[in-house]
Amino acid sequence: MFPQARRDGGRASNENLRNRVDELERTQRRLEHTVRGLAREMEASVGCLCPRCDEAYMIQTDGVMYCPACRNRTSI
Numbered sequence: 001m002f003p004q005a006r007r008d009g010g011r012a013s014n015e016n017l018r019n020r021v022d023e024l025e026r027t028q029r030r031l032e033h034t035v036r037g038l039a040r041e042m043e044a045s046v047g048c049l050c051p052r053c054d055e056a057y058m059i060q061t062d063g064v065m066y067c068p069a070c071r072n073r074t075s076i
């Protein structure tokens with residue numbers, strides 16, 4: 001997917017890295033929009049970072065908030 005980093009100096013690989021970071025940021029934004037859209041479809045919403053594991057955002061539904069990564073669950 002990404003071109004091989006050239007070995008001819010720092011400039012080329014820095015540019016390469018910047019392009020990769022840009023692309024990752026775009027992908028992350030797309031995923032964020034998609035997840036929020038999915039949550040809306042399910043009448044849920046995406047909350048804060050899980051305070052227990054930091055590995056996912058909390059999903060809020062119907063007075064309950066839970067973490068899809070560690071299953072931390074609290075009522076709100």
Ligand SMILES: [Zn+2]
Nearest residue numbers: 050053067070
């Ligand atoms: Zn968690």
